[in-house]
Amino acid sequence: MTPTWQYAVLFIGSYLFGGIPFGLVVSRLKGIDIRSRGSGNVGATNVGRVLGRRWGILVFMLDVTKGALTTVTASLWLTWGDAGLTTSRPVFSDFILLGTGMCCAIGSIIPVYLRFKGGKGVSTSLGVVLGIYPYLTLSGFAAFAVWAVVVAVSRYISLGSVAAAVALPLAFVGFSRLLNWTMSDHYPLLALCVVMAAAVLVRHRSNIGRLCAGTENKIGGGRSV
Numbered sequence: 001m002t003p004t005w006q007y008a009v010l011f012i013g014s015y016l017f018g019g020i021p022f023g024l025v026v027s028r029l030k031g032i033d034i035r036s037r038g039s040g041n042v043g044a045t046n047v048g049r050v051l052g053r054r055w056g057i058l059v060f061m062l063d064v065t066k067g068a069l070t071t072v073t074a075s076l077w078l079t080w081g082d083a084g085l086t087t088s089r090p091v092f093s094d095f096i097l098l099g100t101g102m103c104c105a106i107g108s109i110i111p112v113y114l115r116f117k118g119g120k121g122v123s124t125s126l127g128v129v130l131g132i133y134p135y136l137t138l139s140g141f142a143a144f145a146v147w148a149v150v151v152a153v154s155r156y157i158s159l160g161s162v163a164a165a166v167a168l169p170l171a172f173v174g175f176s177r178l179l180n181w182t183m184s185d186h187y188p189l190l191a192l193c194v195v196m197a198a199a200v201l202v203r204h205r206s207n208i209g210r211l212c213a214g215t216e217n218k219i220g221g222g223r224s225v
Contacts, residue, residue, distance in 0.1 A: 011103045014070040018104030019111030022062040023047045043119030045157050060123050067104055067127020074100040094188035101128040101192050120203040122161045125196045135189050142171035155218035158207035165200035169193035
């Protein structure tokens with residue numbers, strides 16, 4: 001198989017794997033279709049509100065794991081299966097990680113399995129960045145910390161997700177300066193952070209409108225975000 005076809009298989013596989021709707025799978029195992037309950041979203045937040053917190057946490061962890069597995073797999077392939085490109089051509093390898101991560105996140109947001117109506121991509125995007133060690137792992141943990149603090153203080157999951165999305169590229173730039181990473185070698189990863197943040201913001205545009213209007217539901221409210 002030529003390198004071009006290998007990249008195509010990697011990207012298409014990442015999209016298909018990222019599109020696995022774990023929220024729907026878990027809800028079906030519980031005897032309901034999550035798309036007909038709460039907000040109709042297949043993400044962890046709606047699952048948690050409809051089925052209970054532990055099931056929401058399970059879906060969250062599954063979505064994070066599928067995101068991390070795609071980029072970890074891509075990293076391993078670059079290191080062992082493609083002549084060590086991770087060290088010899090860092091910009092090229094970062095472009096491969098950029099494509100893999102984007103395909104996985106897009107799969108989560110517009111999965112072919114559900115006629116392109118998926119979740120909001122927050123959990124999967126977190127997994128994607130955590131799997132790119134060390135450059136985005138630290139930034140991912142920082143974004144998650146921002147999410148946790150904002151949700152704990154405000155009780156708005158959507159606000160936490162928006163804040164984490166904005167924090168991700170800023171954290172990457174901060175760690176790059178702090179740890180003296182060469183940005184010219186890793187600018188594709190910054191692009192990945194920006195694209196993922198933009199996707200999360202777009203998917204949360206209705207939530208942002210409700211937050212501005214003061215009508216968004218907090219944790220424990222009736223309607224899922």
